[in-house]
Amino acid sequence: MSIIQQDSPLAVDRSEETMSIQQSGYASTIQVTRDAAAERRNRVFQVMWIAWAILGVVEILLGVRFFLKMISANPDSAFGSLIYDMSGVFIAPFAGMVATLISNGTTLEITTLIAMTIYALFFLVLVTVFEIVAQRSSSSTTLRTVSEQMPDGSNRTVRSTRIG
Secondary structure, three states, X not given: OXXXXXXXXXXXXXXXXXXXXXXXXXXXXXXXXXXXXXXXXXXXXXXXXXXHHHHHXXXXXXXXXXXHHHOOOOOOOHHHHHHHHHHXXXXXXXXXXXXXXXXXXXXXXXXXXXXXXXXXXXXHHHHHHHHHHHOOOOOOEEEEEEEEXXXXXXEEEEEEEEEO
């Protein structure tokens, strides 16, 4: 069985192709649907999910750093050293912005809270801009329908819908 390809110069968001074959005592219908808009939405969703996952990892790392500083955890321990080294990259742009408050051995590192806020806002703007750019306008709709009778008696129907 062969696949019928569309010869359309227009980019279509959704295409359906149906082939019906009728012979004596036998009828067969094959329908193939391709939704380019859904595929595009899926790619946009995947990119946004990855961005939010990266933000989640950074926020958790910074949150653990803030907590360890607050309880005065030993920075020479393996875990403390790992967290401080990994989060130091994200804190570096904000170092020295405000004073770190120390009282009775407890450290309140405001810089970490500022970094968490700025990174959350940055990712929010980044994902929003990406979503706006990735969306296509849907100001017009074009519908094209083609039906033909094949020489062997089978029917071929191709429907394509273009949105945007």
